[in-house]
Amino acid sequence: MSNNTRKIINRIWLHGFFITLSFVTLIPVLYALTISLSSSNSLLSSDFSFIPKNITLNNYALLFTEYPIIRWFSNSFILAISTLGLALGVSIPAAYAFSRRTFKGKQSVFKTLILLNAFPTILSMFALWRLMSTGPVSLINTKIGLVLIYAGTMAIFGIMNMKGYFDTIPIEIEEAARIDGGTEFQIVSKIVLPLAKPSIIVTGVMILIYVWNEYIFSITFMTGSENYTLAVGLYSLQAGEISGSWPLFTAAALFTSLPVLIIFLMVQRHMVSGLTVGGVKA
Amino acid sequence: MQKTKKMNHKGFSAVLISLPALLLIGLIIVFPILYTFYISFTNMNIYHWFTFELIGFENYRRVLFVLDSGFLRALWMTILWTVVNMSLQLVVAFIIASLLNHRHMKFNGFYKTLLMIPWAIPGYVSILLWRTGMFNTEFGLFNQWMRSLGFETVQWLSGDIIAFISVTVVNLWLALPFMIMIMDGALQSIDQSYYEAADLESANVLQKARLITVPLMKPVIAPAVVITIFTTFKQFDIIYLLIMQPAARTGANIHTILTYAYENAFITSNYGYSSAISIVIFMMLIGFTLGFNRQMRKGGIKHVEQH
Amino acid sequence: MKRIMCTILMFLMIFVLFGCQNQFDNDVITVWHDKEESVIQVLEDILAEELPDVKIDFIRKESLTDTLKLVGNDANSAPDMYIFAHDKIGLFAEIGILSPITEFIDVEQLEEYVDITIEGATYKDEIYQLPFYFETLLFMYNKDRMSEEEVPKTSEELYQYMVEHTDARRYGFVEQHSNAYYSAGWIHGFGGSLLSNDGVPLLDSAETKAALAYHLKFIEYMPKGQAEYATVNTLFYEKAANSIIAGPWIVAQARENGIDLGFARMPVIDETGLPIAPYAGIQGIHVLKIAAENDERKAVITDILNVFTNPQIGIDMALNSGVAPAHSLAYEDEMITSNELVMAMRDAALDAIPMPNIPEMDIMWTTASNMLVDINLKGEDIETVVALAQKESEDLIELMK
Numbered sequence: 001m002s003n004n005t006r007k008i009i010n011r012i013w014l015h016g017f018f019i020t021l022s023f024v025t026l027i028p029v030l031y032a033l034t035i036s037l038s039s040s041n042s043l044l045s046s047d048f049s050f051i052p053k054n055i056t057l058n059n060y061a062l063l064f065t066e067y068p069i070i071r072w073f074s075n076s077f078i079l080a081i082s083t084l085g086l087a088l089g090v091s092i093p094a095a096y097a098f099s100r101r102t103f104k105g106k107q108s109v110f111k112t113l114i115l116l117n118a119f120p121t122i123l124s125m126f127a128l129w130r131l132m133s134t135g136p137v138s139l140i141n142t143k144i145g146l147v148l149i150y151a152g153t154m155a156i157f158g159i160m161n162m163k164g165y166f167d168t169i170p171i172e173i174e175e176a177a178r179i180d181g182g183t184e185f186q187i188v189s190k191i192v193l194p195l196a197k198p199s200i201i202v203t204g205v206m207i208l209i210y211v212w213n214e215y216i217f218s219i220t221f222m223t224g225s226e227n228y229t230l231a232v233g234l235y236s237l238q239a240g241e242i243s244g245s246w247p248l249f250t251a252a253a254l255f256t257s258l259p260v261l262i263i264f265l266m267v268q269r270h271m272v273s274g275l276t277v278g279g280v281k282a
Numbered sequence: 283m284q285k286t287k288k289m290n291h292k293g294f295s296a297v298l299i300s301l302p303a304l305l306l307i308g309l310i311i312v313f314p315i316l317y318t319f320y321i322s323f324t325n326m327n328i329y330h331w332f333t334f335e336l337i338g339f340e341n342y343r344r345v346l347f348v349l350d351s352g353f354l355r356a357l358w359m360t361i362l363w364t365v366v367n368m369s370l371q372l373v374v375a376f377i378i379a380s381l382l383n384h385r386h387m388k389f390n391g392f393y394k395t396l397l398m399i400p401w402a403i404p405g406y407v408s409i410l411l412w413r414t415g416m417f418n419t420e421f422g423l424f425n426q427w428m429r430s431l432g433f434e435t436v437q438w439l440s441g442d443i444i445a446f447i448s449v450t451v452v453n454l455w456l457a458l459p460f461m462i463m464i465m466d467g468a469l470q471s472i473d474q475s476y477y478e479a480a481d482l483e484s485a486n487v488l489q490k491a492r493l494i495t496v497p498l499m500k501p502v503i504a505p506a507v508v509i510t511i512f513t514t515f516k517q518f519d520i521i522y523l524l525i526m527q528p529a530a531r532t533g534a535n536i537h538t539i540l541t542y543a544y545e546n547a548f549i550t551s552n553y554g555y556s557s558a559i560s561i562v563i564f565m566m567l568i569g570f571t572l573g574f575n576r577q578m579r580k581g582g583i584k585h586v587e588q589h
Numbered sequence: 590m591k592r593i594m595c596t597i598l599m600f601l602m603i604f605v606l607f608g609c610q611n612q613f614d615n616d617v618i619t620v621w622h623d624k625e626e627s628v629i630q631v632l633e634d635i636l637a638e639e640l641p642d643v644k645i646d647f648i649r650k651e652s653l654t655d656t657l658k659l660v661g662n663d664a665n666s667a668p669d670m671y672i673f674a675h676d677k678i679g680l681f682a683e684i685g686i687l688s689p690i691t692e693f694i695d696v697e698q699l700e701e702y703v704d705i706t707i708e709g710a711t712y713k714d715e716i717y718q719l720p721f722y723f724e725t726l727l728f729m730y731n732k733d734r735m736s737e738e739e740v741p742k743t744s745e746e747l748y749q750y751m752v753e754h755t756d757a758r759r760y761g762f763v764e765q766h767s768n769a770y771y772s773a774g775w776i777h778g779f780g781g782s783l784l785s786n787d788g789v790p791l792l793d794s795a796e797t798k799a800a801l802a803y804h805l806k807f808i809e810y811m812p813k814g815q816a817e818y819a820t821v822n823t824l825f826y827e828k829a830a831n832s833i834i835a836g837p838w839i840v841a842q843a844r845e846n847g848i849d850l851g852f853a854r855m856p857v858i859d860e861t862g863l864p865i866a867p868y869a870g871i872q873g874i875h876v877l878k879i880a881a882e883n884d885e886r887k888a889v890i891t892d893i894l895n896v897f898t899n900p901q902i903g904i905d906m907a908l909n910s911g912v913a914p915a916h917s918l919a920y921e922d923e924m925i926t927s928n929e930l931v932m933a934m935r936d937a938a939l940d941a942i943p944m945p946n947i948p949e950m951d952i953m954w955t956t957a958s959n960m961l962v963d964i965n966l967k968g969e970d971i972e973t974v975v976a977l978a979q980k981e982s983e984d985l986i987e988l989m990k
Binding site: 328329331332344414419420437439440545546547549550551555 | 685817948966967988
């Protein structure tokens with residue numbers, strides 16, 4: 001078999017595999033999409049088909065006319081950006097320090113950080129409430145309080161994830177740069193950080209998804225429909241036995257998921273490692 | 283050979299620049315644990331909500347009584363759950379990520395985005411959809427297909443074994459995107475020159491995977507894997523909402539530690555007691571981790587010699 | 590460069606957020622609820638009319654009960670009142686965050702309320718809720734499939750009907766049989782109960798066991814293997830089930846699907862002569878202790894609650910949302926007497942039993958449901974399961990102390 005033919009057959013296999021995989025993965029999503037486009041309020045019916053009988057965009061329209069979904073969106077947005085800023089702002093230096101520097105007790109601190117993950121965060125609700133409500137200014141029902149909670153929850157992951165990546169960046173690069181002159185800060189920000197871009201982006205996406213979809217803390221700490229994030233608004237639309245409309249709920253769910261997907265698409269090309277593109281050959 | 287040397291450099295003090303992070307973590311993660319620990323020694327419950335007092339180890343004594351066969355079964359189930367899910371996630375994510383990074387693979391950004399969609403949808407929405415839309419015995423999607431293919435309908439969530447499989451499938455659906463992304467990033471961090479060298483030695487695909495890819499990926503994916511292990515162990519939502527919620531039990535009994543603790547402690551609103559159980563579970567998990575770690579070290583880490 | 594930008598952005602955000610903090614406006618009375626807009630609208634309208642100067646804020650709060658537990662007596666984060674079902678009264682009263690409603694309203698005014706509503710609102714001889722409306726389960730049927738003569742009056746008639754009308758494609762009758770809320774009706778029909786008034790589980794009483802044993806034969810003619818709301822309700826909506834025991838919340842959807850709905854009294858259990866007596870939930874407003882401590886607020890709250898004793902709100906809520914008013918005078922209104930659903934519920938109230946509001950009930954929901962699932966879905970032996978469930982309930986209740 002010639003090399004070209006092999007290439008083509010390989011390509012067909014690969015694409016076939018992935019198309020099937022994607023389709024299978026997307027079945028529940030397509031199901032949700034169908035429900036969101038139908039006009040009758042039923043999740044189940046004996047004659048379900050993926051093309052709904054009466055297609056309507058009404059549910060999506062309702063999201064904008066009946067509910068302050070734009071407000072919810074902006075709340076989620078503010079929380080996400082702030083958490084990203086805080087979490088990345090504290091984790092990146094810490095990850096760098098854990099990777100490059102040795103200091104007394106580093107190993108044990110790191111190990112402790114990993115072990116701290118073993119505590120289920122839902123159990124922390126009460127303690128965190130106490131924490132947020134004592135003090136001169138109550139942080140209950142404030143965005144700052146939530147940002148602190150979110151950033152704190154994600155910080156450990158951020159540090160661990162990025163430290164691992166920093167570890168794979170050869171120290172020689174920094175040494176070479178140091179020889180060329182320049183302050184520590186310049187070396188780190190202009191050389192090391194760009195190389196760590198894929199890891200920073202991955203961590204950022206993780207944090208974004210967490211904040212975007214988080215509702216347990218939001219529901220408890222924030223009160224009032226104007227303060228809802230998208231996740232909480234979605235929760236309030238939940239369809240259950242007694243109330244709620246499935247088409248509206250699925251429409252809201254899909255709407256909530258959309259920004260994350262768009263971000264992911266946009267961020268794709270930045271996820272290629274800097275090392276494999278003209279990096280340093282060992 | 284790539285070695286990462288650690289340096290004790292002047293410049294920013296390491297402790298200083300990690301301080302903000304450590305402070306934040308101390309506040310948000312460590313403080314609740316300490317507070318829970320404190321409460322576990324009090325008698326805080328609905329009869330003493332604001333006026334609780336220290337009662338020593340009384341709560342822990344009660345916890346010991348509860349460590350009965352139900353708890354052990356839940357523990358065993360949790361371990362099984364974690365092992366099965368982690369293994370499947372690692373293997374499947376590795377395969378998919380490797381294929382995505384194949385030389386001949388174009389458009390992988392497009393596929394990656396499609397495969398990420400399960401992750402983008404809020405978890406409990408997906409679980410609701412799976413439970414009520416897909417697995418429903420009368421009207422669910424799966425059974426409608428079974429019927430149209432001429433098979434008997436299956437009660438997907440009613441028997442212990444099949445329920446376990448169904449929940450695992452849903453969990454994989456939810457968790458694989460993350461794993462794939464991590465593996466993908468790790469694969470890209472591997473210097474291509476290693477593969478080129480291996481090609482010169484005519485190594486085949488399996489050899490390349492075993493001797494180059496996996497060892498080099500390990501340090502990069504280690505944090506994510508560890509966190510996922512913990513997350514899987516602590517999982518509550520997916521099992522509870524799919525199977526165990528009181529109003530809609532399906533007949534399978536696959537309690538994990540956390541759902542068991544929920545039904546046997548948290549619903550009593552006895553905070554002192556619930557805190558004690560939480561601490562016990564926490565200690566158990568730490569114990570397992572440290573024990574497991576020691577096992578790994580004893581087994582030895584094979585050093586891969588490159589030539 | 591990027592890092593500097595990030596840091597700056599971060600600080601900017603923090604300053605912006607600081608400026609936009611939500612401060613509690615001390616003049617506004619806050620009321621938390623988890624009801625739909627249509628219900629709250631009625632309250633807002635009548636207040637706008639009667640007390641136009643009062644500033645009141647109805648805030649929808651998800652997971653209301655969990656947050657109330659956290660809020661406790663903290664003036665900064667606690668609401669003044671909340672609207673919710675009556676079954677959490679015991680819990681909150683024991684915690685110590687509720688104020689008896691009799692501090693604001695004269696007891697005589699409460700005498701005009703339907704009996705079960707005040708019963709539900711009372712805990713340890715104090716009344717903690719001002720009821721608005723109540724809901725309970727009804728026996729509903731599809732008039733096109735079940736004629737009026739066929740409507741079963743007794744449980745044996747129901748069984749006969751199911752035997753005759755159930756085949757591979759259709760069910761005579763469906764219900765969520767393994768859900769404690771629904772099953773309680775059958776248990777009450779045998780004179781049993783999940784829990785005594787002092788919080789002693791009664792799962793292993795002879796009556797409860799008799800109810801469970803009797804009910805098994807009905808399950809044979811219902812969908813195999815599961816009984817959750819989605820399946821059961823959809824079967825009825827799709828006209829694949831001729832009758833159902835369900836709450837008023839399915840009425841709208843059923844009518845939308847073109848079903849001509851009929852309501853009937855619950856069948857009577859032949860053996861005992863008692864009707865199937867389901868639980869009722871009573872929705873009303875409660876006042877938090879912290880709100881009552883301030884004299885000014887207390888005065889305002891008293892005014893508000895007095896406005897709420899007007900039977901008109903019950904009438905409006907019933908007409909908007911198909912619920913049954915708690916105030917008995919509401920039933921003299923013409924619009925109400927002509928509303929089939931509301932009158933059916935009023936009749937059901939004669940037999941229904943309010944959900945126990947004592948704290949121990951929290952446990953019973955879980956243990957009773959587990960018990961039902963084991964007996965009904967897994968087919969395990971009644972004696973063993975009941976004994977286990979009883980012990981479990983006793984242990985857990987013990988743990989509450």
